[in-house]
Structures are given as C-alpha cells and as structure tokens.
Amino acid sequence: MGYDYLIVGSGLFGSVFAYEAAKRGKRVKVIDKRNHIAGNIYTEKVEDIQVHKYGAHIFHTNDKKIWDYVNQFAAFNRYTNSPIANYKGEIYNLPFNMNTFNKLWGVVTPEEAKAKIEEQKKAAHVEQPNNLEEQAISLVGTDIYxxxxxxxxxxxxxxxxxELPAFIIKRLPVRFTYDNNYFNDKYQGIPIGGYTQIVEKMLSSELIDIELETDFFVNKENYLTQFPKVVYTGMIDQFFDYQYGTLEYRSLKFETEILDVENYQGNAVVNYTDAETPFTRVIEHKHFEFGTQPKTVITREYPASWKKGDEPYYPMNDKKNNELYKKYRELAEKVPNVIFGGRLGMYKYFDMHQVIGAALTVVDREFK
Incomplete structure (x- = not known):
C-alpha cells in the first residue's frame, strides 16, 4: 500500500508523530474512530466562540523547546489559569493561596496561614499520610480539605x-503568596483560534492520509499485517483483548449550553467543590480568549464511572491498576512493530506538554 506507518488516533501524540514522520519523507495513514481530528483537545466554533469540546485545556510548560515547538502551529495568547472554587455559594481563589487563607480564616501574613494549617494538621494527628485525605490535610489543614x-x-x-492514593493530591499547588496563577510554569496560554488548527497543521502534509470514523479493532489483524509499523494511542488493555483483565478509567459527560447573556460566571473555570452539586466544574469558554461576543457558551462537566464502550479520560493509577498495566507493558514490548503512546497507550495521566515531549522522545528513538 506504500505506507510506512499507520497511526491509530489523531490526538496530540499521534499527530506529533505523524508530522515528524512526514518531515522525514515517510508516508503515513492516520485513522480515528471519532468524526473529527485532534482527540480530546478538539475545539469547535460556536457563536464565534472556540468551545473546548472535551473539557478545559490550558497549555503550560517550563520547557522552552516544547513551547517553541507548539508555537510553530498557532499563536498563543497570555491566558493565565486562575480558576475559582464555589462551595455552596462561597467563592475562594485557586490554587490555595493567601487570598484563600485570608477569606477563610482572616489571616494576613504567610506565617499566620502556616500556623493555622499546622494547628489543624496536629489536631488531625496526621504524621505520615497514607491516603489522599491525610495527604490533603497535611498540606492545607482540615478546613480547606x-x-x-x-x-x-x-x-x-x-x-x-x-480510599484514594496520596500521590494524586501531591501535585496540588499551595502558595503562601497572593498569586492566583494556578501554574508556576514559565510558559502558559491558549492558542488564538483554538486547538484544532494545531493538529490540522500537523496533519497537513501530502504524505499524510486521514480516515475518520474508522475503528481500528474492526480490521485489527489486517492493519497489523498490512502496515510495517503501527503507532497505537488507544487503550493498551483493549489492544490485547483484555487478556489480563480490564484497566480502570474515569469517564466524563459534558452538558453544553448557549446562553443569551454576555458574561455568565466571570471566569473561564469555576469548580464546584461541595458533594451535593453533581458536576465538578463549569467552563465558560469565551474567557479563554477574552471574548466580547454578545452570547456565551458554558459546559458543565460531570465525572462518570467507566465501562467498556464509554470514553476513557483518566487512568485510575492506583497500585492495583499500575501492577496490571505492567503486565500489559511487558506484552507490548514483545510486539516490535507497534509503538504504544499517549494517555491510554501508556496508561498515564499526561498534560499536553508531556504528551508532546513523550511523542518527540519516541520520534528521536524511531528515527535516530
């Protein structure tokens, strides 16, 4: 057929690989089961607003090489991620910082805030955190927890x-400054005009063919026979017919509305932190690009349990699942003509800059 590579999935990992392979003169076929490219970073224009179809995506990195790489494909604005928390109508700044501590406790100095957290930590008798609850209390005290x-x-x-592992919360930012910037990374922003254009440009080479609404598993054996090499970015356990059992994931459901108001919540991301509200956050998409359109588009994000056939968003990286993944990783190493990549292929939570970094590492190894 003349192709050098079949790439399963047109998200960031697969698209970076396709772009780099085509730059080196390789012929590539990209297939995707969805009816659009760009995977979970797909954005589409609604009411002249770029809507993040699969949840909020804010690009951030400390790696200048990655920042320069992604800026080849789009101009980025100066958006700074400063989400807020709504707890039963009370509004708090995120990440947890001096603004949060001041509103909650009336403290003004970092020393006062640290003393309050230490007092609550001692009262909770947390010495060595063994789970997420204990880890969170050790970082921010019981009130914030x-x-x-x-x-x-x-x-x-x-x-x-x-019941959750402590490491999930270790990436929780806690700041003793009056700074609402969620990320400490040097480079941060949103592509002006959305993310889809990035993948469109990555896949624009005449050496790349794209086939949408195509399920790899319908013709899996043929694909593996016909193509010299396959880059697979789907679920690793599905690739091996779940022979060791099913890895666990969390799914998401999105409820998007067009509202006839100019400004619904005053911020791009508002987290709802009480247990009673069924959604975790509301995204108002126009604020990612400082929009002034007469209408607005909001998305409520509902976490959901996952079962086969649902869209997997987050790997459940607890001890049991990580051990099961190791078994699949060992199987993958015995299939030399298949490269497993991305969040699902590597069963790992990746931010966008990490996906690009992982793809470029594979590219370096493949084309050294």
Missing amino acids: EKLVKGYTEKQWGRKAS
Missing part, C-alpha cells in the same frame, strides 16, 4: 478520599 478538596475529589474519582 472539607470545603475545597473532599467533595470535588470524591466526585472526580468516584471513591472516598480516604
């Missing part, structure tokens, strides 16, 4: 915080 962590996290993961 109860109002801003517990309900949100248990909705997100569908488990009690005391």
Whole structure:
C-alpha cells in the first residue's frame, strides 16, 4: 500500500508523530474512530466562540523547546489559569493561596496561614499520610480539605478520599503568596483560534492520509499485517483483548449550553467543590480568549464511572491498576512493530506538554 506507518488516533501524540514522520519523507495513514481530528483537545466554533469540546485545556510548560515547538502551529495568547472554587455559594481563589487563607480564616501574613494549617494538621494527628485525605490535610489543614478538596475529589474519582492514593493530591499547588496563577510554569496560554488548527497543521502534509470514523479493532489483524509499523494511542488493555483483565478509567459527560447573556460566571473555570452539586466544574469558554461576543457558551462537566464502550479520560493509577498495566507493558514490548503512546497507550495521566515531549522522545528513538 506504500505506507510506512499507520497511526491509530489523531490526538496530540499521534499527530506529533505523524508530522515528524512526514518531515522525514515517510508516508503515513492516520485513522480515528471519532468524526473529527485532534482527540480530546478538539475545539469547535460556536457563536464565534472556540468551545473546548472535551473539557478545559490550558497549555503550560517550563520547557522552552516544547513551547517553541507548539508555537510553530498557532499563536498563543497570555491566558493565565486562575480558576475559582464555589462551595455552596462561597467563592475562594485557586490554587490555595493567601487570598484563600485570608477569606477563610482572616489571616494576613504567610506565617499566620502556616500556623493555622499546622494547628489543624496536629489536631488531625496526621504524621505520615497514607491516603489522599491525610495527604490533603497535611498540606492545607482540615478546613480547606472539607470545603475545597473532599467533595470535588470524591466526585472526580468516584471513591472516598480516604480510599484514594496520596500521590494524586501531591501535585496540588499551595502558595503562601497572593498569586492566583494556578501554574508556576514559565510558559502558559491558549492558542488564538483554538486547538484544532494545531493538529490540522500537523496533519497537513501530502504524505499524510486521514480516515475518520474508522475503528481500528474492526480490521485489527489486517492493519497489523498490512502496515510495517503501527503507532497505537488507544487503550493498551483493549489492544490485547483484555487478556489480563480490564484497566480502570474515569469517564466524563459534558452538558453544553448557549446562553443569551454576555458574561455568565466571570471566569473561564469555576469548580464546584461541595458533594451535593453533581458536576465538578463549569467552563465558560469565551474567557479563554477574552471574548466580547454578545452570547456565551458554558459546559458543565460531570465525572462518570467507566465501562467498556464509554470514553476513557483518566487512568485510575492506583497500585492495583499500575501492577496490571505492567503486565500489559511487558506484552507490548514483545510486539516490535507497534509503538504504544499517549494517555491510554501508556496508561498515564499526561498534560499536553508531556504528551508532546513523550511523542518527540519516541520520534528521536524511531528515527535516530
């Protein structure tokens, strides 16, 4: 057929690989089961607003090489991620910082805030955190844990915080400054005109053919026979017919509305941290690009349990699942003509810059 590579999935990992392969003169076929390219970073224009179809995506990195790489494909604005938390109508700044501590406790100095957290940590008798609940209390005390962590996290993961591994919350930013910037990364922004254009440009080479609404598993054996090499970005356990059992994922459901108001919530992302509200956050898309359109588009994000056939969004990287993944990883290493990549192929939570970095590492190894 003349192709050098079949790429399964047109998300960031597959598209970076396709772009780099075509630059080196390789012929590539990209297939995707969805009816559009760009995977979960897909954006589409609604009411002249770029809507993040699969949840909020904010690009951030400390790696200048990755930042320069992605800026080849789009101009980025100066958007700074500063989400807020709504707890039963009370509004708090995220990440947890001096603005949060001041509103909650009336403290003004970092020393006062640290003393308050230490006092609550001692009262909770947390010495060596063994689970997410204990880890969170050790970082921010019981008040913030109860109002801003517990309900949100248990909705997100569908488990009690005391049953979740501590490492999930270790990336939780806690700042003793009056700074609402969620990320400390040097480079941050949103592509002006949305993310889809990035993948369109990556896949624009005449050496790349794209086939949408195409399920790899309908013709899996033929694909593996016909193509010299396959880059697979789907679920690794599905590739091996779940022979060791099913890895666990969390899914999401999105409810999007066009509203006849100019400004619905005053911020791009508002997290709902109480247990009673069924969604975890509301995204108002226009604020990612400082929009002034007369209408607005909002999306409510509902975490959901996952079963086969549902869209998998987050790997459940607890001990049991990580051990099961190792078995699949060992199987993958015995299939030399298949490269497994991306969040599902590597069963790992990746931010966008990490996906690009992982893809470029594979490219370097493949074309050295």
